[in-house]
Amino acid sequence: MIEIEDAKFMETVGRTVRDFRQAKNLTQEQLGDIVGLSQSTIAKIERGRVSISVARLRTVAMLCRMKVSDLLRKAEAEEVFWEDKTPSEAGLDG
Numbered sequence: 153m154i155e156i157e158d159a160k161f162m163e164t165v166g167r168t169v170r171d172f173r174q175a176k177n178l179t180q181e182q183l184g185d186i187v188g189l190s191q192s193t194i195a196k197i198e199r200g201r202v203s204i205s206v207a208r209l210r211t212v213a214m215l216c217r218m219k220v221s222d223l224l225r226k227a228e229a230e231e232v233f234w235e236d237k238t239p240s241e242a243g244l245d246g
Contacts, residue, residue, distance in 0.1 A: 162200040162203050164200070165200070165203075169223075173198075176216065179191075186215060187211045
């Protein structure tokens with residue numbers, strides 16, 4: 153189902169955010185202060201429990217001196233794509 157794929161992608165994006173945060177030696181609280189979110193929300197994003205807005209993702213990317221597309225490309229590199237699936241198999245048939 154599409155919901156499962158969305159959840160997996162959110163987890164992947166969250167791991168990517170965590171990896172970049174750690175590479176910058178920031179705590180969750182420090183990153184939260186920069187992007188305007190609480191530490192607990194950053195923790196939920198990193199675990200894939202809530203999604204991050206595009207605007208806040210842009211701030212994370214800028215902090216890492218990269219483009220949002222590069223950050224998402226890294227997350228997508230870990231994903232399994234639907235190229236070989238029918239819409240029904242991919243959960244896209246409603």
